[in-house]
Amino acid sequence: MERKAKDRYEVVGIAILDSKHRILSQGGGIPWVISDDRSRFRSLTYGHPVVMGRKTWESLPSRPLRGRTNIVLSRREQTLPGAVVVHTAAQALAYALKSPGSEEVYIIGGGETFRAFWPFITRLELTVVYAEMPLQKGEVVVFPPYEHTFSCVVKREERICGSIPYAFLTLRKSHCTTPPLREETLDGVEG
Numbered sequence: 001m002e003r004k005a006k007d008r009y010e011v012v013g014i015a016i017l018d019s020k021h022r023i024l025s026q027g028g029g030i031p032w033v034i035s036d037d038r039s040r041f042r043s044l045t046y047g048h049p050v051v052m053g054r055k056t057w058e059s060l061p062s063r064p065l066r067g068r069t070n071i072v073l074s075r076r077e078q079t080l081p082g083a084v085v086v087h088t089a090a091q092a093l094a095y096a097l098k099s100p101g102s103e104e105v106y107i108i109g110g111g112e113t114f115r116a117f118w119p120f121i122t123r124l125e126l127t128v129v130y131a132e133m134p135l136q137k138g139e140v141v142v143f144p145p146y147e148h149t150f151s152c153v154v155k156r157e158e159r160i161c162g163s164i165p166y167a168f169l170t171l172r173k174s175h176c177t178t179p180p181l182r183e184e185t186l187d188g189v190e191g
């Protein structure tokens, strides 16, 4: 049976994290500034709904993210100018699927929100940084363990920014014809 257009959508997790500990942020901030990562984030997410946790919304330097329906997950009733507030992952996806560009729904973080959407995510767009984290005080937020579940490497692009090596990875869960991701391939790049 032919599927309706709205049935064909993909939930994509997008993040920048370090290769060893999957750290997303420390002390409330993202430790690396990699301009190509920002460009890639914009070009992938532009025109599509973006779903984020309330803390990530508050951490955005400029909000809402323009050209995208901004959907914010919170347990509290609140009004956020430029965003739609929802209270569950299911509500977020239902709203996203009514939004422009809903064939791809981007989950943009942070850690708690990635965990809430984990069962729905079918593709990851990661920027994996192969560098020691600069030491900072404050709460550490980590990305869920993904290497075994998202073991299919659809695309891998090694890059360097100054002295920081990193890779753009596109990963999928299964039914993959490319070789599986092995842990040593994540840790094996010289810093």
Ligand SMILES: NC(=O)c1ccc[n+]([C@@H]2O[C@H](COP(=O)([O-])OP(=O)(O)OC[C@H]3O[C@@H](n4cnc5c(N)ncnc54)[C@H](OP(=O)(O)O)[C@@H]3O)[C@@H](O)[C@H]2O)c1
Residues within 6 Å of the ligand: 014, 015, 016, 017, 023, 024, 025, 026, 027, 028, 029, 030, 052, 053, 054, 055, 056, 057, 059, 073, 074, 075, 076, 087, 088, 089, 108, 109, 110, 111, 112, 113, 114, 116, 141
């Ligand atoms: N490296 C990266 O790619 C990346 C990406 C995004 C964010 N970050 C960083 O990650 C940090 C924030 O991450 P975080 O894990 O602390 O917070 P978060 O996921 O951004 O937001 C957490 C908040 O979202 C709401 N929430 C989460 N799960 C929910 C659920 N199942 N149902 C209803 N509401 C829910 C709650 O809001 P209420 O408290 O309002 O109820 C919760 O306090 C920031 O420092 C940010 O800079 C990094």
